[in-house]
Amino acid sequence: MKSKPNFVVWFNEVTKKDIPLVGGKGANLGEMTNAGIPVPPGFIVTAAAYFDFIEKASLHDKIKTLLEPLDVHDSKQLQEIALKVQKLITEAKMPPETARAIEEAYVKMEKGLVAVRSSATAEDLPEASFAGQQATFLNIQGEKDVVVAVQGCWASLFGARAIFYRQEQGFEHFKVGIAVPVQRMVQSEAAGVMFTVEPTTSDKGKLIIEAVLGLGEMIVSGDVTPDHYSINKKDVKILSKEIKKQEWKLVKQAGAHGKADNIKIDLTKEEQAKQKITDAEIIELAKIGLTLEKHYDFPQDVEWATENGKIYIVQTRPITTLKETAGAAHDIDATVLLSGAPASPGVAWGPVKIVPDPSQIDKVLNGDILVAEMTTPDFVPAMKRAAAIVTDRGGRTAHAAIVSRELGIPCVVGCEKATAILKDGQIITVDGGNGKVYQGKIEVKSDVIIRARGEVKTKTKLLANLAQPEIVDRVAKRDVDGIGLLRAEFMVAEIGEHPSAMIEEGRGQEFVDKLAAGLSTFTKAFHPRQVVYRTNDFKSNEYKALKGGEKFEQDEENPMIGYRGASRYISDIATFKLELAAIKKVRQTYDNLWVMIPFVRTVAEMERT
Incomplete structure (x- = not known):
């Protein structure tokens, strides 16, 4: 960082030492960029630019006058005064040199859709946390619109919740600044998730990638079944690939500024059958995953996307569901009815209950096997009664998989034809660890040993x-x-x-x-x-x-x-x-x-x- 207070800085110019100037989000983007992680490019309008704006627009005394009589516990008064302060900020003129610097930076990053985010910061208040209190504007396009969005972020520093928080914490309103990261939104051709350990078995020797064409949110929703790639972390070579048919994709609708409008596009037969990313991209992505795991010193759950042949990391966070040891694999000798992705380990049997719509979840009783095209949050009451879950669509990070692991019941996802092949009342056995569904009742001896109470004495409470x-x-x-x-x-x-x-x-x-x-x-x-x-x-x-x-x-x-x-x-x-x-x-x-x-x-x- 240069010593003078720049109003606009690029991600690669900042580090975690610059939090007072660029906020936590800006500093983290700088850290990742400087670590060689391919985050979508962008720049940061610094807190110095905000303070300069407040001074040159002569807003300090006006805002102070509005806030002085405020009782933050009077919700109606709080909302009214917050709106008045925000109106003052949005209607004031931004200094021309600041607006020009923002526009020039936007043009330099080749324009396009950007996300304009807020990152409040306070140099003298290290204990302060302002997360979730300020605005974010997505799908912003055009120089003037970006400038307006930055000013909107500045105004959000005086939202009702933010004012309340500062007043309750005893923080001075004018000691708190706000930086605004402006980052390109990736128009993903392919997208997905990556786990730097195998998420179902917690195998630390494998790295797993799931991929779809279009926007990545289809993976979590379970609307489509993603490709699944397994990579050996030791030599970074592909161990296996499961290529899944994808009939349509989601894309951002052109011109839908500030909205999350997505449209479905049908794929050609050739596109439906193709591998979502190339082998070279799989290896490149795996190497990025290993870099992230080393940088953060912990296994990572990563969201990624590709655009124009380039891979971008959209988000990374630690994996929170690791198990110390995986359960024993079960070798079952029986007729396999269906195969899919192993989403939650364990073996269970029971009668099939096909649920085409969440309005019919009452038909699932304790011990039944819930079978559906995919699940949504509306299915949860039935999922809690089920002995196991089988779905037509979805991958290991779809709703059905996540909830099954939470409930500790077997789950196989992405079977394609489960709702067509299986019949209500049919007795089946679900092996969630191997992704298999078998005909009939098969009882497998559990490898879990349950001790009687008091059998083992420990100094640490369990x-x-x-x-x-x-x-x-x-x-x-x-x-x-x-x-x-x-x-x-x-x-x-x-x-x-x-x-x-x-x-x-x-x-x-x-x-x-x-x-x-x-x-x-x-x-x-x-x-x-x-x-x-x-x-x-x-x-x-x-x-x-x-x-x-x-x-x-x-x-x-x-x-x-x-x-x-x-x-x-x-x-x-x-x-x-x-x-x-x-x-x-x-x-x-x-x-x-x-x-x-x-x-x-x-x-x-x-x-x-």
């Missing part, structure tokens, strides 16, 4: 990680000292309604009673052993999906680091009080219930909670 009431009695019989993490999310999802909506309808006590009933299932089964309950850590997109949630939740670019956990409790006090009332109700009968507060960003935040 505590379970639980969320599903359906398995609590089984786990409670095992040699564990209690529950170290009882997650609220399954119970809240079962209630199915946004708590704020229930409060608005005068049904807050109903929420309390239902949550208390769910908690009691666990405390009763484990009493007197401790049960540590992690209060609800739903993210804004998950809250929004609940009945009535649309009214109470805003869209966030990255809900994972947004409005959640402790920061939510101190601003949405009414909902948190319902949860505390449920905890209090349970403790009147079961004194083994403990509480954990999730996603605490600062000590002050915890004190307020």
